[in-house]
Amino acid sequence: MDNIKSYVAEHKERFINELIELLKIPSVSADSAFSQDVMNTAEAVKESLEKAGCDLVEICETPGYPIVYGEKTIDKNLPTVLVYGHYDVQPADPIELWTSPPFEPVIKPTDIHPEGAIFARGACDDKGQMYMHVKALEYMVQNNTLPCNVKFMIEGEEEVGSPSLGWFIERNHEKLKNDVILISDTGMISNTQPSITTGLRGLSYVEVEVTGPNRDLHSGLYGGAVANPINILAKMIAQLHDENNHITIPGFYDKVEELSREERDEMAKAPFSLEAYKKALDIEDVHGEATYTTNERNSIRPTLDVNGIWGGYIGEGAKTVIASKAYAKISMRLVPDQDWKEITDLFTKHFEGIAPKGVKVKVTPHHGGQAYVTPIDSIGYRAAASAYNESFGIKPIPVRSGGSIPIVALFEKELKSKTVMMGFGLDSDAIHSPNEHFGVFNYLKGIETIPLFYKYFTEMSK
Amino acid sequence: MDNIKSYVAEHKERFINELIELLKIPSVSADSAFSQDVMNTAEAVKESLEKAGCDLVEICETPGYPIVYGEKTIDKNLPTVLVYGHYDVQPADPIELWTSPPFEPVIKPTDIHPEGAIFARGACDDKGQMYMHVKALEYMVQNNTLPCNVKFMIEGEEEVGSPSLGWFIERNHEKLKNDVILISDTGMISNTQPSITTGLRGLSYVEVEVTGPNRDLHSGLYGGAVANPINILAKMIAQLHDENNHITIPGFYDKVEELSREERDEMAKAPFSLEAYKKALDIEDVHGEATYTTNERNSIRPTLDVNGIWGGYIGEGAKTVIASKAYAKISMRLVPDQDWKEITDLFTKHFEGIAPKGVKVKVTPHHGGQAYVTPIDSIGYRAAASAYNESFGIKPIPVRSGGSIPIVALFEKELKSKTVMMGFGLDSDAIHSPNEHFGVFNYLKGIETIPLFYKYFTEMSK
Structure with a gap:
């Protein structure tokens, strides 16, 4: 598959410039002031999928921001990969701490990226990582190497908890039918030690x-x-942790998956310098x-953090x-086995319970999602591991991430397929x-690695 | 002195309209966006003092906002009253909670004010109360009843802790020489039960x-x-109070004036319904x-409150x-005998001390001032009590206020005279x-009562 390397080398200027154009649109889903920009980004993603070679691309309406759906079917008897990504981005504040404007992308070298990195809100999360899949498809279509069917589902509400995604999936089981779900919205250990995220934490977000x-x-x-x-x-916030930084909400730890000493020892082998x-x-x-x-605290243990506070x-x-109010x-x-709705209820009950008589308390759930673990003996995981191994020349390490992609658990429940997080x-x-x-x-390496996943996944599925 | 009642009745429309014009200028000293408005307000106050009959009015430069100084001397052998007030106002936020815009004054009746109240930022604190003195002077000059000399010192930085006032007073001892200082920047129990503030709390404000x-x-x-x-x-904030809502800063209570059971019993006689x-x-x-x-907590006891919090x-x-920061x-x-600078140091030391290793802490003192008590056997207090008694037909009650006018302690130290808070x-x-x-x-009653103070103070000083 040296073709992909030469294709990327030949087109890399264009690949970078196309991503930069996408990054210029401030698609901040959390702030309604940017709603037109979010819509414009959906349109830009649609056009990019059409150009890359999808047979069918649609902007699908939802109760919130639309989902861009695309597909390329080559043979109904071959496996189908469903690519999920998101075109919305986090708010850029505090804007004064940016060294260049968040929506005016620039390429600058860093210690870790001597060859340069693209600085912009969404550069990595998730426009850059999502767009790798668009360019990988372009390569496979241009070179007639697409070995299976592919579908794209790119949403615009991931950064606000994907409130419309469940609605969309429930109504489109047939359309979204697939053999594996592929997501690039996580990280790896380093540019010389690739890793694959096998676990994600769940989330309960309240105000x-x-x-x-x-x-x-x-x-x-x-x-x-x-x-x-x-x-x-x-x-009240101080009371949510005890002197050991254990969370004090009654019942909070009841269902927490406790890892064995062996599993913890295995995890501890990942390279890490405190x-x-x-x-x-x-x-x-x-x-x-x-x-x-530290690595256990941010991956296999549940946590509680204040993300914002204001008053007076x-x-x-x-x-x-x-x-009057704060x-x-x-x-x-x-972590696995904690149910986010149950935890939200436990939080609400506890928080209301610890309020003194002189105040009134209101808890508003924002959004949430379940934790998820990818089995490392699945075809999807093994195909991804082979792809990284070939592309980087090193076997990737499976790791648990502290982050959340709440919709991964939803995919499994609704679409009955496993997710691989590359x-x-x-x-x-x-x-x-x-x-x-x-x-x-990283951007170009992603484009090179993804077609290898398609190849191995199709082969291993036979 | 029925003349003053008929003068007020005759001119009340104009008195209200003049105050409304002053209230329209948003003289928010805390926010530099309003600096020109603060300057314009100083100019308006200067003009009003000239019109009311001062012989000399000056806008005195300071390192911060200017101080408006005015005087009317009738006889150097007679006593001199120094009126202090401030022309700056608090910020208006949260602006969305105002039922009418804060700098577009309107008169509306309320349950307590069936005859109407002027709604605007600064209506009471302190433009309205300060302007009563200007109109009282106008009456006394117009009717040749001013019995003594009068000086005005109206500053523009009270709401940010009067940072330039000390500087000004130190440089103007002779100019500001007086026999009593008169301030209207406090309240009274009700419109049927006047009271005179005899105690003010000190303040230490930090960020x-x-x-x-x-x-x-x-x-x-x-x-x-x-x-x-x-x-x-x-x-850290939670740790600043214990389970009895006692402040935990070591040494905080060491110098607190402890009132006797008798004094507390006397205080408890003031009408109050929990x-x-x-x-x-x-x-x-x-x-x-x-x-x-409750009345002890907000007057004779020291407190610690968070006035604003933000982060994330x-x-x-x-x-x-x-x-990264909160x-x-x-x-x-x-309260009396606590030194604000010492308390600021104690706070800083304690707050830095309780920070865990994973964070850095910075404490920035904003401003402060000492507590103050007016002796009720002073000529100033007795003259004020007689004025209220005549004007309201009821003897006023001396009360301790929870608020702070840090400059009152400064006045006594620098100018060696007592302050009366009407x-x-x-x-x-x-x-x-x-x-x-x-x-x-209240506005008109203030204008009626103030000339009586001048009368009694001059008589009692003989």
């Missing part, structure tokens, strides 16, 4: 509101005499659940006010952060 | 910043493995330091981020809150 007095009050006249919603919210980790983040020490290592006067200078966005990462990003790519980027090496 | 990792992180990939600055900040208090704020219960009553993603929707604005109200606002006026207002009754 809480604490209301004290019915209006903002002067902190001199009322300070010390009424419950201050910010102080109370801080106290010193390098602390240095990269400029922290004096790590912080987490007692008796677990947050402008320039000082204001002596007791706010708010926080809180997410819990879940990620080409790196932890240092700053996804969800200012200065998100995606290595040019 | 804290908690830094975790050196950039925002994806909460899936890092959640549970690094210290989340928001969770840590919440925990049920009405809770109902007005729509809270199920009050909340504060164990073993103290606070926009629409959800973002799964671990913020912030809070925290103020402590202090406030005409009500607790329900929503100062520092949306829908601030000032009763038309």
Whole structure:
């Protein structure tokens, strides 16, 4: 399959420029101010799939942002790969921390990417990784090497919890029928040590509101005499962890999958330097659940983090006010066997229960999803491992990721097929952060590796 | 002195309209976007003092916003009253909670003000209360009843802690020489029960910043493995109070003036309904330091309140981020004998001390001031009490306020004179809150009462 390497070498300028055009559209699904941009991005993805060689491409309406569906069928008796990706991106704030504007992509070298990385919101998550699949299809169609059927389902609401995806899948079982689902929305250990994500954490994301007095009050006249919603919210958040950083919500750990000592020892073999980790983040020490290592804390253990908090006067200078309300966005990462809806209920009940009498509490669930584990003896996993092995010259390591792609569990439930997560990003790519980027090496390597997956998957499926 | 009543009755439309014009200028000192408006307000105050009959009016430059100084000297052998007030106002946010725009004053009746109240930011605090003094002077000059000399010192930085006032006073001891300082920047119990504020709490206002990792992180990939600055900040804030809502900063209470049982019993005689208090704020219960009553908690006891908190993603929707930084604005109200600079140091040391290893903490003092008590046997207090008694037909009650006017302690130290706080606002006026207002009754009653103070103070000084 040296053809793909030469094809990529020949077209790499164009591949990069096409991605840059896509990255210029600020498709922030969380903020309705960008809704037209999100729609425009769907249109651009549709056109790219048509050009790459799909027989049929549709923009499918949903109750939210549309899903771009594409397909190329060569023989109904051959297997079908369903590619899932998303064309929406995270909000770019805090925008002042970007060294170049988030929607004006530039290529700059970094220590890890001496050959350059594309800096833009969505460069890695997930426009860049999704577009690798479009370009891989282009190669296979142009060179008549597509060995099986392919379908694309590219959504625009992943960053807000995919609220319309279940709706769409339920109504399109036949259309989406497949033998394996392929997603590039995760990372690998390094550019010299590929890995395949076999586990994803589940998620429960809620927003809480604490209301004290019915209006903002002067902190001199009322300070010390009424419950201050910010102080109370801080106290309630503090109570969610005990002194061992164990989460205190009753029942929270009841269904947590406990890994054996052997499994934990196996995981511990993945290359990891705590010193390098602390240095990269400029922290004096790590912080987490007692008796677990850093890599366990962020993969096999459930967590609870405040993702945002606000209340009172947050402008320039000082204001002596007791706010009427304080708010926080809180997410819990879940592990296999925890049910996100049950955990959301447990959180809500507990959080309401620990509120003192002087305040009212409202908990609003945002979204969630179940954890997922890919079996490493599945055809999909083995085909992916062979593809990486051939492309990188090194056998990939299976790893559990701390992130969540809630829809993976949904796919299995609704479409009855396994998902393979072939990620080409790196932890240092700053996804969800200012200065998100995606290595040019990684982007092109992804395009080279994907056709190998199709080849091995079709062969192994015979 | 029935003349003043008929003068007010005759000119009340104009008095209200003049105040409304002043309220239209958004003199928000905390936000530099309004700096030109603050300057314009100083100019308007200068003009009003000239029209009211001052011999000399100056806009005095300071390192910050200017101080408007005015004087009318009738006889150097007579006593001099120095009126202090401020022409700047609190920020208006949250602006969406105002029922009419904060800088477009309207008169509307309320349950407490059936004759109407002026709704605008600064209506009571302090443009309305300051302007009563301008109109009282106008009356006394027009009717040749000014019995002593008068000076005005109206500043534009009170709402940001009066950073330039000390600078100005130090350089103008002779100019500001006086026998009593008169301030209307406090409230009274009700329109049928006047009161005079004899105590003010001190203040220490700080901003804290908690830094975790050196950039925002994806909460899936890092959640549970690094210290989340928001969770840590919440925990640190929670630790500042114990289970009895006692402040835990070591040394915080060491110098607190402890009132005797008799003094507390005397205070408890002021009319107060806990049920009405809770109902007005729509809270199920009050909340504060164990073993103290609500009125003690907000007057004779020191407190610690978070006035603002922010960090992470606070926009629409959800973002799964671990913020690099979290912030809070925290103020402590202090009581006599606590030194605000010492308390600020104690806070800083303690707050830095309770930070876990995974974060860095920065504490920035904003401003502060000492607590103050006016002796009720002073000529100033007795003159004010006589003025209220004559004007309202009821003897006023001396009360301790929970608020702070940090410059009162400064006045005593620098100018060696006592301050009398003749406030005409009500607790329900929503100062520092949306829908601030000032009763038309209160505004006009203030104008009627102030000349009586001048009369009694001059007589008692003989």
